[in-house]
Amino acid sequence: MDYRLRLAKRMLFNKKSSLIGAVLAVTIGILVIHVNFVIFQGLFDAIVRDISDYRNGDILVTDDSDYIDKSDLSLVNWFERIPYVEAATPRLSSTAEINMTKNGMRFEETRIPIVGVDPFRDIRASTVHETVSEGNYVFSRNSIVLGSNVAKDLGGAQVGDSVKVKVVDRWGEDQIRRFTVSGIAKSPGGQGFDYTVVIHIDTLRDMMSRPGDTSSLMVKLNDPSKAFEVKEFFLRSFPNDDFLAETIEESAEQQLAGFRSGIAMINMIGYFGMGSSAFAILTIQIMLVNGKTKEIGIMRAIGAKRKDILLIFIFQGIIIGAIGAGVGTAAGLSYTVYADVTKMSFNNSLPLEVTYNWEKIIQTALTSFALAIIASLYPSYRATKKLPVEAMRTV
Amino acid sequence: MLEINNLSKIYGEGENKVKALDNVSLSIEQGEVVLIVGSSGSGKSTLLNMIGLLDQPTNGKIFIDGTNTTTLDDNEISSFRNKKLGFIFQFSNLLTDLSVLENVLLPREIEGTNNTAEKDARDLLKTVGLEDQMYKRANKISGGQAQRVAIARGLINKPSIVLADEPTGNLDSVSSETIVQLMKSMAKKLNQTFIIVTHEKEIFGDVDRVITIKDGKAFEGDQPSKMEVLA
Numbered sequence A: 001m002d003y004r005l006r007l008a009k010r011m012l013f014n015k016k017s018s019l020i021g022a023v024l025a026v027t028i029g030i031l032v033i034h035v036n037f038v039i040f041q042g043l044f045d046a047i048v049r050d051i052s053d054y055r056n057g058d059i060l061v062t063d064d065s066d067y068i069d070k071s072d073l074s075l076v077n078w079f080e081r082i083p084y085v086e087a088a089t090p091r092l093s094s095t096a097e098i099n100m101t102k103n104g105m106r107f108e109e110t111r112i113p114i115v116g117v118d119p120f121r122d123i124r125a126s127t128v129h130e131t132v133s134e135g136n137y138v139f140s141r142n143s144i145v146l147g148s149n150v151a152k153d154l155g156g157a158q159v160g161d162s163v164k165v166k167v168v169d170r171w172g173e174d175q176i177r178r179f180t181v182s183g184i185a186k187s188p189g190g191q192g193f194d195y196t197v198v199i200h201i202d203t204l205r206d207m208m209s210r211p212g213d214t215s216s217l218m219v220k221l222n223d224p225s226k227a228f229e230v231k232e233f234f235l236r237s238f239p240n241d242d243f244l245a246e247t248i249e250e251s252a253e254q255q256l257a258g259f260r261s262g263i264a265m266i267n268m269i270g271y272f273g274m275g276s277s278a279f280a281i282l283t284i285q286i287m288l289v290n291g292k293t294k295e296i297g298i299m300r301a302i303g304a305k306r307k308d309i310l311l312i313f314i315f316q317g318i319i320i321g322a323i324g325a326g327v328g329t330a331a332g333l334s335y336t337v338y339a340d341v342t343k344m345s346f347n348n349s350l351p352l353e354v355t356y357n358w359e360k361i362i363q364t365a366l367t368s369f370a371l372a373i374i375a376s377l378y379p380s381y382r383a384t385k386k387l388p389v390e391a392m393r394t395v
Numbered sequence B: 001m002l003e004i005n006n007l008s009k010i011y012g013e014g015e016n017k018v019k020a021l022d023n024v025s026l027s028i029e030q031g032e033v034v035l036i037v038g039s040s041g042s043g044k045s046t047l048l049n050m051i052g053l054l055d056q057p058t059n060g061k062i063f064i065d066g067t068n069t070t071t072l073d074d075n076e077i078s079s080f081r082n083k084k085l086g087f088i089f090q091f092s093n094l095l096t097d098l099s100v101l102e103n104v105l106l107p108r109e110i111e112g113t114n115n116t117a118e119k120d121a122r123d124l125l126k127t128v129g130l131e132d133q134m135y136k137r138a139n140k141i142s143g144g145q146a147q148r149v150a151i152a153r154g155l156i157n158k159p160s161i162v163l164a165d166e167p168t169g170n171l172d173s174v175s176s177e178t179i180v181q182l183m184k185s186m187a188k189k190l191n192q193t194f195i196i197v198t199h200e201k202e203i204f205g206d207v208d209r210v211i212t213i214k215d216g217k218a219f220e221g222d223q224p225s226k227m228e229v230l231a
């Protein structure tokens, strides 16, 4: 082994407290980044996952300016012939006024989003039916699923209660119908139909006088990475229909933009953490160098060049960085695995979407490794300024 | 062969100016054991540091084996020290992070010629009587043993001059005796020049030459009354 590397190693390992301190600094810097990633990226991905599962699918097809008037059946069939497509389902949206009389009290709520679904297709393309915690989805023409918040605002509506729903049809006329509550929807992260009511799509079409119209087609893929490809293929196949097709990234962008900048900020904080661990290494190494003044003098006296002294202490930075990056990455991965297997959730409700982003993991490890080396440059330079006459001095 | 011409060293500036060496000239032949004596603060260490190229003189020239050392740059000085000079200091000479053997090997590793290094180091350690301490960490041996390791380390690159600044200054009389005999026998055996600063001239017995430093000036011999100024 090169004597400089051997000296670097020995000096470091013979000074355990400094070594542990420096390695810990790197480790904590990396761990902060991993924990931030698991929690905040996990939360972000969980929300994207829920928006995709409940509302927008992997691809959301809408009409550029109005309702889709092409037959929903033919569109669904067109999509489901593509091998990447799991299922597709039409939805029709509007707003409604809902009232209910319970125990002699009348509750009224206005401007409630109302969604019409095709129940047998919907349960294949979306998991939102799984959020119907009490009762059933809307399998009959006069049943309605209330979002949990709507139910609460209506004075605690329950399955079996009767509600009146008023929507405005395409001619501007009020249309009122009576429904029986068949279920209450409540999703862990609130991205489901918690603030919405759901009825059968044909009932809503009827009420709105829009037979055959569809607001959106939600397409679920068995391979979400093919979303862009499928979307492009769809748009090319229907060039004259004014369709708008968006992948989940595009359709959820508005909802996620703020969150995205929040994550960027938290990442910044993580990198600040890494920066301060570099500062800790710098301080520890300056102490190490000063503690070795006499040894540096001896080495210089017996012929070591400035460059050799520089190398010894940069090697120390490399050793600290390598061990720290290894231990930090191992600690961060342990936390990630823990979050994964325990199905860690945010606020005890929304299960985090745990991913292993190897590119980011490696990038974090390499960055902190590089920072440790950069942090060692100044102490190493200071070491080269120690004079050989120091070897003569006492102690 | 060492030749010193009109060497002066001034420390500090203005009020704090100290003339540690004052126009010293002398030459020392290959294989000589030379003692440098004088009272504390007279300039002995300063002279040794100049010869060892550990510090720059204010004036004058030092020739070692014909090389004018005052014209060398920092890297050349380093490799000159590595090849031509050996050092034995008064205090903790060794790198305590390394073993005894590794300490002796170090000048050879710095030089970068490793062929027979390990064998040479072992032989030298045997000569100084430490073959059974080779693998000990350098802070686990006694002060006298450490000075013997320093001698071995000082000799491994077959230097032109070995410089020792009060090598026995920190040792008991028995250990001091061992160190003195070792240096004298090595000098004879290897035709090795030793320049030794000491204030215990008596324990060295017969040596080739004694130089006395007084107020930064060098005198031949050790009798202050009859001294011949080396200038």
Ligand SMILES: Nc1ncnc2c1ncn2[C@@H]1O[C@H](COP(=O)(O)OP(=O)(O)O)[C@@H](O)[C@H]1O
Binding pocket: B011, B012, B018, B019, B020, B038, B039, B040, B041, B042, B043, B044, B045, B046, B047
């Ligand atoms: N680095 C230095 N800076 C200032 N003065 C010094 C320095 N080194 C030595 N001196 C002064 O130079 C003189 C000679 O010192 P030194 O050579 O160490 O003497 P000796 O070794 O004979 O005891 C002393 O007066 C000492 O105080």
Ligand SMILES: [Mg+2]
Binding pocket: B044, B045, B046, B165
């Ligand atoms: Mg001295």
